[in-house]
Amino acid sequence: MSKNLTTGAGPTLDGIGRRVALVCARFNDLIVNRLENGAKTALLRAGVAEEDIVSIKVPGALEIPIAMQAALATGKFDAAIALGVVLRGDTYHFEVVSNESSAGVMRVGLDSGRVVTNGILTVDTEAQADERSVDGPGNKGAEAAEAALELLAVCDELSTQ
Secondary structure, three states: OOOOOOOOOOOOOOOOOOOEEEEEEOOOHHHHHHHHHHHHHHHHHOOOOHHHEEEEEEOOHHHHHHHHHHHHHOOOOOEEEEEEEEEOOOOOHHHHHHHHHHHHHHHHHHHHOOEEEEEEEEEOOHHHHHHHOOOOOOOHHHHHHHHHHHHHHHHHHHHOO
């Protein structure tokens, strides 16, 4: 697990009037559903209206960037959040899916100029996935949602300077 040496001080998140796409992989959905719930909870807590949170289901992590790109191209969303789980197996496939899904999410953000965040877990064990998808603090879906709202605010501020 990566370390976070921050003071814990963060911005006030304002999701009022925002529309957000949650692009969720069905593969490993027992864990992805918890990430999705964490993201929804964080968005609602920040003021995003329930009807402005749209979940889009795709087969797996590799399909997430394509769906994110399509969602953002509609112009209906301010941000898209990737939610999935890549669990290490016995083959090189783990590295391919982890690397390419992450690169794809980043490419969508850079190519579209829109806010995207990556809540795709890449873990060695089910226990690590469970730890990162708990209800409450530490849920990486919630953290990806909070990061999206913070980045939206930063982009808004930069566009008015």
